[in-house]
Amino acid sequence: MIELRTGRTRAFHVLRVLLLAVACVTALPTLASAQGSAAEYERARTHRQRFAGLVVGERVEPVWLAPDRLVVRRVLGADGWRYMVVDAGGGDLEDAFDHERLAAELSKELDRPFDGALLDLRILSFDRERVGFVLGGGADGFTVRRSGRGLERVALADLDGATLAVTERRRSGPGRGESSVLFANDSSVTVRLVWLDADGGERDYARVAPGEQHAQHTFAGHVWLVRSGDDREFGPFEAQGHPGLVRVTDAALATRPREPERTGPPPRDPSNSPDGRWRVVTDGARVELENRASGERVPVDLADVPQDERTRRVLWSPDSTHAVLLRVVPGERHVVHMVASSPKGGGQPRLESMDYRKPGDRIDALRIAVVRAEDAREVPLDRAALPNPWSLDELRFTDGATLTLRYNQRGHRVLSLVAIDVASGALRTVVEEAPDTFVDYSQKAWMRHLASRAEVLWTSERSGTNHLYAVDLASGQLRAVTSGPWVLRAVDEVDEAAGTALVRGLGVYPDQDPYHVHFGRVDLVNGGVTWLTASDGTHTIEWGPQREYLVATWSRVDQPPVHELRRASDGALVAELGRADASALTAAGWRAPERFTAKGRDGLTDIWGVIHTPTDFDSRASYPIVESIYAGPHGHFVPKSWAVHRGVHELVELGFVVVQIDGMGTNWRSKAFHDVCWQNLGDSGFPDRIAWIRAAAESRPWMDTERVGIYGGSAGGQSSTRALLAHGDFYDVAVSDCGCHDNRMDKIWWNEAWMGWPIGEHYAEQSNVTQAHRLVGKLLLTVGELDRNVDPASTMQVADALIRANKDFDLIVFPGAGHGAGESDYGRRRRQDFFVRHLMGVEPRWE
Structure with a gap:
């Protein structure tokens, strides 16, 4: 439950707005620049372009020469970069070759004109800033690439700097329509799939192990390379306008249009029993069991079968004695209608409809x-034991007689693993999650059967944070595999033979941001965790060829990527492979976001967020504050990794301080932190957000808490409107795009996950429609008329309620647009204008 409060009378609020307008005008001479001017709009528009390409070394592409030896390109700041050979055993780095000698050799070789249609094109002299080295041809050589006008010229050289060959090849042109390529690796080595972009640069997309396949989305005209791990090149492939098949052999590439392949025996029809004796035949509600030898069919005697019940899935016991049927009676069809008011090409409006359960x-x-094959009779089950399921999934026979399945009860307050003895029909709950609030089934429910032992790995928040458990299938006894104050973010791999799992953890190190991703190896028997990363940032990893070493890359919003070589046995740091150099970026005026932490509503819990300031920041100035909000309980949303440009910069550069905060009710902290959202989406963490902003402003007098705006889309649209309905004494202006303003109007799965079932009074209480009469401040609603994610009627019903309450507001409906229409060029510009006009007190883009 939350208490809605306006805090002030409307008359007082009007007076406040007038005083703010006067303050804005009188404060203009003290500002670092003229806020809201045409020049600032241009600066905001060009933020991405102005700072693009000013960071070097953001990525590392290690080339492994041996399990303990690799080559990387190491950035040396203003001195450029050099290729280094790294000895993983000792951690030593040394030059991979004589860079200066090679430069001289290549300058002579690549200055020569090329034969063919482009005789007038020449490769320029070697320039360290414009030509890139990449290892190739195994441990004894590398390639140098130079691109221009649709061709890429490649020189293969050895480590002594002698040029061996020069070739040219076509690079990717502009895409001419979507296509796809299936890469089938029939070679004996793992291969890399590399896309040649329009500038001749290479981008790794996937690794395909021997015997495996990879389906890649692409566009006609795009060129792909296939390389081995030691950079042996199998050849280029240009995608066509139809799906293609690329078969990689040890000799070369074989390409052709993709056709359905029939290799080996066809997959077994799940309707057929494993021994081939029986087949389940379904026709509407009717089920028959066919003797495949004689062709005789016997009706299955199913008890109390509704006329509209159908069989969705058939699963046979390994001994072919029982068939398990997943049966379904279809629910109601909820059709949402929308009008395309302005069809492309003109003409009359068109009605569009979609199935959309709420x-x-x-x-x-x-x-x-459960059907017994011997006599085609149903084995009686206690149907009351699995009441009103939202889902029945993870069906699996753990032995010849026991079926296990995962049961998620509607309302998401019960999630259990159930075992069924198919011979007797006895049901047994192996493990159950039944918290007082909800089970986060969509984000945290994970399980894995262990074939080597009669156990299931199972995730649970029963300890107060998400952790991994081993469940004995026979006894139901739980054994904590991981524990402690940190949060299990994901289980990425399970190695049953080694008895380990690769996991991602959050909150691993108490002195770091609790949202930083760290990787660890878990011992599934004794529960010990060996953390493989430790640096103060959020991580990604790439394994060496035999997984004895890993390359870990970490960053923060205020720290460019750092690349480390770590030992897989204990996570020890072997060597720092390089750091991205952002000196040119900061010299150009770019400002990193500032990380800030303050206590939440309880005075105890740390709330994390970031503060973005404009590139012409002046600490003597006074800046209005705008919060970019998304408080969906399915995740956390404050950025944690490095990026030069984010969408918020389009507001920041206009002269706003933009903040992003993860308040209570968002995901991936403790269970108690998350539970704040339960049947309470209107809360949106506002008590924590307001406390955080006030705390930040106490030591930052340039943050003006008398001028505060907020914006968001989808769930953020719901929250940003709620800010003015429930906290109009703090927030002054809101822009809300495609909001799910009433949780009875939005998609069923997302809303019942957090608001529960059945529908109660709390749904109405949390609705922006029923609370619209409490509006205080300036509100802009935007929506796409053909939104298929959130019913656009959700926004229109808020507008209707505001009109009935005689409240002033602004509304933009985007003809023909879908979800997120407010992020279009026009929508973003109107959002900028709205904040400039109502928080700065000036007309936008003044000269």
């Missing part, structure tokens, strides 16, 4: 039926 709708009714 909270409270009747969902598919699921049940399990």
